[in-house]
Amino acid sequence: MPLNETQQKLVGDNAGRFSGLRALFVNTTLTPTKRGRSHTENLMDDSIAIMRGCGVEVDYLRAADHRIAFGVQPDMREEGAEVDDWPEIYWPKVKAADILVIGTPIWLGEESSICRVIIERLYAHSAQRNDKGQYVFYGKAGGAIITGNEDGIKHVSMSVLFALQHVGYTIPPQADCGWIGEVGPGPSYGDDMENGARAGHDSMFTRRNLTFMSFNLMHMAKMLKDNEGLPAVGNTVTEWS
Amino acid sequence: MPLNETQQKLVGDNAGRFSGLRALFVNTTLTPTKRGRSHTENLMDDSIAIMRGCGVEVDYLRAADHRIAFGVQPDMREEGAEVDDWPEIYWPKVKAADILVIGTPIWLGEESSICRVIIERLYAHSAQRNDKGQYVFYGKAGGAIITGNEDGIKHVSMSVLFALQHVGYTIPPQADCGWIGEVGPGPSYGDDMENGARAGHDSMFTRRNLTFMSFNLMHMAKMLKDNEGLPAVGNTVTEWS
Amino acid sequence: MPLNETQQKLVGDNAGRFSGLRALFVNTTLTPTKRGRSHTENLMDDSIAIMRGCGVEVDYLRAADHRIAFGVQPDMREEGAEVDDWPEIYWPKVKAADILVIGTPIWLGEESSICRVIIERLYAHSAQRNDKGQYVFYGKAGGAIITGNEDGIKHVSMSVLFALQHVGYTIPPQADCGWIGEVGPGPSYGDDMENGARAGHDSMFTRRNLTFMSFNLMHMAKMLKDNEGLPAVGNTVTEWS
Amino acid sequence: MPLNETQQKLVGDNAGRFSGLRALFVNTTLTPTKRGRSHTENLMDDSIAIMRGCGVEVDYLRAADHRIAFGVQPDMREEGAEVDDWPEIYWPKVKAADILVIGTPIWLGEESSICRVIIERLYAHSAQRNDKGQYVFYGKAGGAIITGNEDGIKHVSMSVLFALQHVGYTIPPQADCGWIGEVGPGPSYGDDMENGARAGHDSMFTRRNLTFMSFNLMHMAKMLKDNEGLPAVGNTVTEWS
Numbered sequence: 032m033p034l035n036e037t038q039q040k041l042v043g044d045n046a047g048r049f050s051g052l053r054a055l056f057v058n059t060t061l062t063p064t065k066r067g068r069s070h071t072e073n074l075m076d077d078s079i080a081i082m083r084g085c086g087v088e089v090d091y092l093r094a095a096d097h098r099i100a101f102g103v104q105p106d107m108r109e110e111g112a113e114v115d116d117w118p119e120i121y122w123p124k125v126k127a128a129d130i131l132v133i134g135t136p137i138w139l140g141e142e143s144s145i146c147r148v149i150i151e152r153l154y155a156h157s158a159q160r161n162d163k164g165q166y167v168f169y170g171k172a173g174g175a176i177i178t179g180n181e182d183g184i185k186h187v188s189m190s191v192l193f194a195l196q197h198v199g200y201t202i203p204p205q206a207d208c209g210w211i212g213e214v215g216p217g218p219s220y221g222d223d224m225e226n227g228a229r230a231g232h233d234s235m236f237t238r239r240n241l242t243f244m245s246f247n248l249m250h251m252a253k254m255l256k257d258n259e260g261l262p263a264v265g266n267t268v269t270e271w272s
Numbered sequence: 273m274p275l276n277e278t279q280q281k282l283v284g285d286n287a288g289r290f291s292g293l294r295a296l297f298v299n300t301t302l303t304p305t306k307r308g309r310s311h312t313e314n315l316m317d318d319s320i321a322i323m324r325g326c327g328v329e330v331d332y333l334r335a336a337d338h339r340i341a342f343g344v345q346p347d348m349r350e351e352g353a354e355v356d357d358w359p360e361i362y363w364p365k366v367k368a369a370d371i372l373v374i375g376t377p378i379w380l381g382e383e384s385s386i387c388r389v390i391i392e393r394l395y396a397h398s399a400q401r402n403d404k405g406q407y408v409f410y411g412k413a414g415g416a417i418i419t420g421n422e423d424g425i426k427h428v429s430m431s432v433l434f435a436l437q438h439v440g441y442t443i444p445p446q447a448d449c450g451w452i453g454e455v456g457p458g459p460s461y462g463d464d465m466e467n468g469a470r471a472g473h474d475s476m477f478t479r480r481n482l483t484f485m486s487f488n489l490m491h492m493a494k495m496l497k498d499n500e501g502l503p504a505v506g507n508t509v510t511e512w513s
Numbered sequence: 514m515p516l517n518e519t520q521q522k523l524v525g526d527n528a529g530r531f532s533g534l535r536a537l538f539v540n541t542t543l544t545p546t547k548r549g550r551s552h553t554e555n556l557m558d559d560s561i562a563i564m565r566g567c568g569v570e571v572d573y574l575r576a577a578d579h580r581i582a583f584g585v586q587p588d589m590r591e592e593g594a595e596v597d598d599w600p601e602i603y604w605p606k607v608k609a610a611d612i613l614v615i616g617t618p619i620w621l622g623e624e625s626s627i628c629r630v631i632i633e634r635l636y637a638h639s640a641q642r643n644d645k646g647q648y649v650f651y652g653k654a655g656g657a658i659i660t661g662n663e664d665g666i667k668h669v670s671m672s673v674l675f676a677l678q679h680v681g682y683t684i685p686p687q688a689d690c691g692w693i694g695e696v697g698p699g700p701s702y703g704d705d706m707e708n709g710a711r712a713g714h715d716s717m718f719t720r721r722n723l724t725f726m727s728f729n730l731m732h733m734a735k736m737l738k739d740n741e742g743l744p745a746v747g748n749t750v751t752e753w754s
Numbered sequence: 755m756p757l758n759e760t761q762q763k764l765v766g767d768n769a770g771r772f773s774g775l776r777a778l779f780v781n782t783t784l785t786p787t788k789r790g791r792s793h794t795e796n797l798m799d800d801s802i803a804i805m806r807g808c809g810v811e812v813d814y815l816r817a818a819d820h821r822i823a824f825g826v827q828p829d830m831r832e833e834g835a836e837v838d839d840w841p842e843i844y845w846p847k848v849k850a851a852d853i854l855v856i857g858t859p860i861w862l863g864e865e866s867s868i869c870r871v872i873i874e875r876l877y878a879h880s881a882q883r884n885d886k887g888q889y890v891f892y893g894k895a896g897g898a899i900i901t902g903n904e905d906g907i908k909h910v911s912m913s914v915l916f917a918l919q920h921v922g923y924t925i926p927p928q929a930d931c932g933w934i935g936e937v938g939p940g941p942s943y944g945d946d947m948e949n950g951a952r953a954g955h956d957s958m959f960t961r962r963n964l965t966f967m968s969f970n971l972m973h974m975a976k977m978l979k980d981n982e983g984l985p986a987v988g989n990t991v992t993e994w995s
Contacts, residue, residue, distance in 0.1 A: 061826065101784045103784065139916070140671065147864065147866070151866075186668035193426065193430040196433065201444050201492070213716065214691065236697025242506055247502060254499055261445070261492070266446070392626055426862065431622075453936050455934045456957060456959025477939065478937060519994055526987075674925070684925035732987070747768070747970075750962075
């Protein structure tokens with residue numbers, strides 16, 4: 032949806048404030064782009080617009096467009112996978128990004144299977160270290176964007192944010208947002224409704240949470256960058272060998 | 273358990289480094305102190321020792337020793353509760369602390385009921401704001417310590433860390449730690465074993481994770497304090513009125 | 514809410530069909546009856562009405578009206594608790610009931626703290642056996658009713674139904690139901706709305722799921738009763754001693 | 755592992771008792787058969803051996819050996835997927851089976867991504883009905899087998915069993931089992947250990963739970979079959995049209 036007045040003012044007042052930062056948004060909807068817009072993408076676009084407006088360099092990947100192998104190694108082709116788009120298409124962008132935002136739909140109250148593929152592949156890099164000997168994801172900030180037509184934003188967020196902090200991301204306050212309608216069948220985020228409006232676009236709650244999330248991720252990523260990440264004291268594997 | 277050599281060295285090298293910070297550890301075991309030591313307390317003690325050794329002023333509360341009312345208002349006596357130890361014993365310490373660590377046992381794969389009482393009572397303060405108009409928990413760092421005799425550290429951690437970030441805490445990398453033994457009945461953390469050792473005390477995994485968690489909480493709390501919290505831009509309710 | 518035409522017809526066609534069965538509904542809202550109706554109770558009432566209409570003898574308890582001790586023993590007074598309403602008020606009804614339905618509100622995406630108290634106290638009886646040497650909850654059916662003003666029916670249901678099957682209940686298909694509105698602040702189930710209606714009362718989805726749940730619990734409890742429970746073959750502890 | 759004496763006696767005493775039943779075991783490990791045995795398979799084999807010993811006709815599928823498309827429709831080739839092994843290899847077996855057991859490893863405290871693919875594909879059939887107008891999975895029993903090297907059996911079980919009951923399976927008591935070792939790195943189920951034994955094979959807890967699960971699934975499936983499923987009263991969509 033287009034940013035509203037408040038969001039536009041925030042972006043205008045902070046144009047360029049976060050230049051130098053890079054963000055990666057990964058959409059884990061089950062459908063590839065050729066099958067049309069995704070509801071999750073629709074919501075992610077707002078956060079992307081805010082970040083870009085504030086000077087962040089943003090990449091966007093829709094995982095269903097690629098063939099990412101199942102597994103928990105950095106390059107699954109070395110383990111026999113025929114195709115694996117992770118090492119060349121995903122990993123360089125993940126590594127370069129100061130901010131990672133994972134977007135996912137909800138199925139049976141959980142994140143999508145493709146979302147778990149992404150998490151498993153992030154986890155696959157947990158043996159790698161940054162220059163200071165910390166886990167390679169230290170010094171980065173992570174968030175989550177969730178849509179569905181009924182129920183499960185918080186549950187999905189628990190799982191995604193936990194995974195991100197577990198591998199080394201910092202989770203700033205209120206680092207998730209999402210939209211669901213009333214319980215039961217109904218429109219998903221951005222669907223055209225009978226009254227001509229688009230589902231969820233009038234939710235100030237979702238709009239505000241998305242804005243808080245976007246700014247908190249930028250604030251945290253910038254603070255970490257300005258401080259050269261977390262000090263490598265008490266949190267490196269080498270101290271234990 | 274006593275800190276081991278690595279932990280002692282880390283503390284020695286960083287004595288006073290984090291002075292000026294305050295931490296609160298809340299143990300949500302189901303048993304009051306008069307019924308003896310808690311396994312969770314046993315593990316929390318190590319993190320407390322590390323933080324104190326580095327100059328942090330630490331408070332410890334065992335929730336089963338008090339009578340905290342059920343409810344989602346800051347003072348449940350105003351809602352008819354006979355007794356409510358939250359407003360006078362807990363809230364001032366929560367508010368003053370830069371770091372909050374919640375410790376909990378695992379029952380049926382979940383945090384304790386008392387742990388949920390604490391989370392509900394934190395949530396009760398979500399209408400309050402700090403000086404900058406942000407949620408009152410902004411600028412603080414949160415973590416979790418979990419013990420049980422079988423299974424559920426990650427699941428419990430997901431729930432506790434999610435709640436903390438949701439109300440405004442920042443979650444640094446690897447902000448949880450815990451100990452469980454092999455699946456099934458068996459000793460809980462710190463129990464005397466037949467061989468004279470105490471269960472879990474030889475787990476380098478738990479010891480290291482606890483150390484990472486303790487330092488990351490201190491690093492994050494200090495970074496937030498040195499930067500006067502997160503900038504109040506894009507994350508205050510007043511921007512939306 | 515009053516049963517609708519479809520529900521009334523189902524009840525009318527099956528009046529007395531399930532006589533001989535007993536059900537217990539436990540509401541774990543955080544507020545006692547003296548503070549007014551609970552949203553969860555409002556929804557539970559419909560399932561109670563259906564079961565009573567079909568001949569089931571139904572008990573209802575609102576846990577916030579009693580003082581149930583924290584702990585994982587059958588009678589916490591023996592462990593030093595001052596008061597414990599579980600052994601005399603709850604346990605006899607739990608034991609007598611063929612069907613147990615736990616109702617809970619959602620707080621921060623999870624069941625209430627009081628809901629976890631109930632689960633911990635059920636778990637406390639896991640050392641007890643029925644006449645056939647099985648866990649004492651074998652041969653009973655369990656379900657869950659969940660309300661909240663935003664998000665979490667499925668997550669809460671996962672946790673509650675898991676706990677019930679873990680201690681010995683059978684979970685029939687679609688053994689949960691609930692109501693939540695669109696994400697964000699808003700009316701809870703049964704709240705008066707501006708248009709004169711009551712929130713959620715027009716949700717055919719919730720009404721239907723509640724009906725499916727109610728009937729499936731009765732079908733399963735009756736089938737188990739008619740078959741004298743699950744055969745005591747391959748599922749008793751004595752076979753392993 | 756080979757069945758132990760107790761398990762062998764139970765099987766011997768009940769040879770043929772459950773003939774006429776069919777079961778399907780789906781292993782959702784991330785690795786295909788060509789990369790070797792899976793730890794989860796190792797544990798699943800015991801349940802398979804018990805069921806076969808009791809007369810059940812058992813199928814076993816390892817999902818990583820096939821290419822099951824992402825999506826929530828019964829045949830994703832109709833939605834543009836290049837390959838989809840679900841409709842021809844999986845669905846006929848799922849439909850024919852009275853018992854479905856999903857086996858999964860644990861990654862970051864959750865079921866595998868492939869496990870979620872299977873759940874999404876089961877969910878895709880929720881618009882289908884059986885002869886009585888009920889969801890197509892009514893009258894079947896479901897269970898879960900979980901392995902990992904550290905933590906998460908209960909959490910994963912919550913999610914898998916919830917999904918199964920949600921689409922229509924009945925969950926008998928204690929319908930899950932699993933093995934994990936002490937927290938932290940270490941052997942996975944069935945790994946060779948220094949002392950010559952294989953990890954987890956001496957766990958009476960796991961062995962007993964697996965046996966309880968296997969028998970309860972057979973008892974429940976047989977009871978449902980003998981009663982021609984759940985009566986189609988109060989649980990069909992047609993009653994609501």
